[in-house]
Amino acid sequence: MVNGHTGSVVLSRRWSAFLLVAGAWNWLIWPRFAKAIWDDPRAWDDGSPTSFLTVHAVLIVTALTIGTVTALLGLKGLRAR
Template structure:
């Protein structure tokens, strides 16, 4: 892959950012009272946020891999 070094580094940083930030966000969402109903069952609020975090982390990994591949 032929990308400038600065762009490759930017992609790696963006990928790492996603891997650092989203798990912290998910921890806060899990502790939120809206995450579980009275019976302790996961709510739509929690489910939607788990999907959001999962997709964002997968994209973060993909972006990081592209950045690393461009540097190699």
């Protein structure tokens, strides 16, 4: 605790809703992109994944993780109100 503050942040209802929508947007967009990458001929070389697939898989997992955390923060902010 610094200067009487616990260090917590209070989000407005509008910012909480924005975070929730932003997180949901990630879950709407990235799985569709993952399907397109999976089906792309550059993703496979004789049945083995290529660096093209690996790099995009890492990007997609990272984006979905960030989207999940963002949505959970928005949900937590809405519930706190």
